[in-house]
Amino acid sequence: MKIKPIAAALLTLTSLSSIAATYSITPLPxxxxxxxxxxxxxxxSDTLLVTTSxxxxxxxxxxxxxxxxxFAINEASIENEDDIKNGIFSDIDYTLIVSYLNNLTSQNTFLLRKQRIAQFKSYSTDLVDTRFVQGFDNFVEKFDDFSQSVTTIARDSxxxxxxxxxxxxPYQDVEYTNNNDQLIRYTINDIYRRAFVQVGSQTVALLPKDTLVNGISEAFAVNRNFQVGGYGTTRFSPAIRESAATxxxxxxxxxxxxEFCLYSLxxxxxxxxxSSKRATIWQLNASGEVLSSEIFPLPFEPTTEKFAWENRILDINNNGLAVGWSHTGETVNFLKPGAQFRNTEVETQAAYFENGETIFFLTDEKDLASQAVAVNDKGWITGTVARAPNEVARxxxxxxxxxxxxxRYPxxxxxxxxxIPRSINNRNIVVGRADIESSNEANRETNAFMYNINADExxxxxxxxxxxxxxxxxxxVDINDDNEIIANARFRANDTYATGNPVTDENGNNIKVDKIIAVKLSPIANGQIEGCDEKEEVKYERAAASNTLFALLGLSAFFFIRRRCIAK
Known part of the structure; x- marks a missing residue:
């Protein structure tokens, strides 16, 4: 149902002129x-990035x-074992196989021989053409396609x-003969997480300073000057170096x-x-080649060695001003929603990164943990801050x-x-998600919002x-300068097998479930706000509140990235 509060009657086209009146919704292809x-x-350029799971x-x-x-563990559920071995799959058997391959929870040598299927992959689309963002995936002749074993998250374009x-x-096969002359086959990879830029069909790695066992790096945003903001490892602890040497x-x-020892590490x-991770800006040229990189320090001098201290860039504007968060060197104690006891954790504060410095800017004593998630070219920064007016910090x-x-704290x-704000454009419009119920539950239902800084709406x-x-x-999730928006929507659709075919009940009727899908919102010129009759909202069980892809996947499963991942 559509939430239509009484306050909607007070809205006029004049007050909404800056957001181009009403919107149409198009599911991404x-x-x-x-x-x-x-x-x-x-x-x-109206290019949208989307992650699939x-x-x-x-x-x-x-x-x-x-x-x-x-075959041994699924013997009772398999419809036709011989067909499977000949490459013929029913809906149920195909779904069993995919579920089995997705549930790689152990690292023992037996399980490591399994084929790997990536949980998350990325695409770009303009609603007409859709293109696979391969990241570091490789082409496999057996499949006549990419291996699809590589998790790739495309965040900005x-x-x-x-x-x-x-x-x-990519995952590769490695053979090893042990001391008992047994041949062990592993299927493993050697990079946990690496930032990349993809220009056309070419993928370029954005390396961290410390590349011990290939290191860790992530990229979150790119500006028109080909500056990419993110973070990378700058130093690993002596214990990790010793493990790598072993x-x-x-x-x-x-x-x-x-190879397996390093993979396990x-x-x-x-x-x-x-590991110490530091906010990093990679300067690229138009071909995606790395010309230089700038690493930003912590805004404090650690009094003791702690390799978990870090800061991260989550967005960068066209003037080179980057924003994100940094540890402060202190801890903070507060009660989280749904928790019985107060929690102590390392404190983070919203920061911007400029001229080689990491700068905190929120000064209100009521502010607990915070982070900046987006910045526009007019110097407006938006983000989240934990506050506890009623003891519980949201x-x-x-x-x-x-x-x-x-x-301001609207x-x-x-x-x-x-x-939770997610993005801001150069028209000073912020978008994100916000609670629409005031229950005491840890996880409240949310709706997408738009906030106009100039009009304070x-x-x-x-x-x-x-x-x-x-x-x-x-x-x-994001808004461009034409006020076009990419969002996540709840949508009732047919449940499906891993083949894409619909799941049916014993009477042959399609089974409906609630799903989360990515959609584009396009402004309608001279559109009119409709007065809708209120209806009772259908309630559903919500998974744990979070902005990660794993949590959104949980929302779909239980039935309920952005370009910039909000990560504390």
């Missing part, structure tokens, strides 16, 4: 590719499948053909392949957390102007509502669409 699609970004009809390596325990994000290296020492490693929490919304030093749909984007729209906009 990737809904036929996967069960789940998630919005990432829209640029000024649980894609239909991934290629199956039947010979490799025969070498696993798939420039002019449609200059795309940045992060990717993995992996490459035949006398110290133990009876495992060197880069996928460990220790490797990912015991993420709130701030805007700050670098030039005037003005800071309310959402009601006082003390949780509000906070508007539910569902008000600006047709009353009979089948979509409920739960989150606006």
């Amino acid at each position: 990737v809904t036929n590719k996967a069960k789940n699609t998630f919005a990432q970004s829209i640029d000024n 649980n894609e239909y009809n991934p290629p199956i390596d039947v010979e490799r499948l025969k070498q696993t325990n798939f 420039l002019n449609g053909d200059f795309i940045v994000g992060y990717s993995q290296s 992996c490459t020492d035949d006398g110290e490693r133990g009876d495992v392949a060197k 880069i996928n460990s929490r220790s490797y990912q957390q015991n 993420d709130r919304f701030f805007i700050h102007n670098v030039d005037t030093n003005e800071t 309310d959402g749909f009601f006082i003390n509502a949780g509000v 906070f508007i539910n984007l569902n008000l600006l669409t047709s009353c009979d729209s089948p979509y409920t906009l739960i989150e606006a």
Whole structure:
């Protein structure tokens, strides 16, 4: 249903002139590719980036499948084992296989022989043509296609053909004969996460300063001067260096392949957390070649060695002003929604990065943890800040102007509502998601919002669409300078098998489920706001509130990226 508060009656076309009146909704042309699609970004060339999850009809390596325990553990559920071994799949059998390959939760040598299927892949589209963003994936002759084993998240684009994000290296087979003369086959990769820029069909790696076991880097945003903002590892702890050295020492490693030892290391929490990561701007040329990089320091001098200290860039404007967050060197203690006890964690603060400095700018003592997520060319920064007016701290919304030093904390749909901004354009319009219910639940239902800085108006984007729209906009993710928006919407559709065919009940009727899909919102010139009759909203069970793709996937599963990932 469409949420139409009484306050909507007060809105006029005059007050909404800056946001181009009403909007039409178009699902992105990737809904036929996967069960789940998630919005990432829209640029000024009208190129949209979208992430897919649980894609239909991934290629199956039947010979490799025969070498696993798939048939043994699924014996009672398989419809036709002989057909599977001959490459013929029913809807149920195909879904069983894909589910089996997706559930790689162990790193033992037996499971590592499985074919890998990436959980997340990325595409760019202009609503006419859709292009796969391959990242570091490789072409496989057996499939006559990319391996589809590589997770790639495309986060931002420039002019449609200059795309940045992060990717993995492809999975490769490695053979090792152990001390008992047993041949062990591993299927592993050697890069956990690496920033990239893709120009046309060419992918260029954006390396961190410290590339121990290839290091870690991510890219979040690119400006028209080919500056890319993100972060990379600058130093690993002595323990991690010692572990890496052990992996490459035949006398110290133990009876495992060197490649597997290193793979286990880069996928460990220790490797990912015991490293110093610093905000980084890579300067590229128009071909995507890296000309230089600038690494930004912490805004404090650590009194003790701590390799988890870090800062990150999440956006950069066309003037080279980058924003994001940094650790402060302190801890903060507050009660989170749904928690029984106060939580102590490392404090983060919103920061901007300029002239080689990392600068904090929020000064209100009521501000707890914060981060900046977007900045426009007029110096307006937006982000989230945790505040606890009623003991419980929820993420709130701030805007700050670098030039005037003005800071505002706009309310959402009601006082003390949780509000998560995601993007801001050069018309001073902010978009994101906000709570629409004031319950005491840890996870509240959200709707997409638009906030006009100049008019100080906070508007539910569902008000600006047709009353009979089948979509409920739960989150606006990005907005370009034409006020076109990419968003995530809740939509009721047929449940599907891994083949894409609909799931039916015992009577042959399609089973309907709620899904999250990526949509584009386009302004309608001279459109009119419709007065819609209120109807009872259909409630659903919500998964844990978060902005990660894994949480959105949970929303779809339970039934409920951006260009800039909000990560604390």
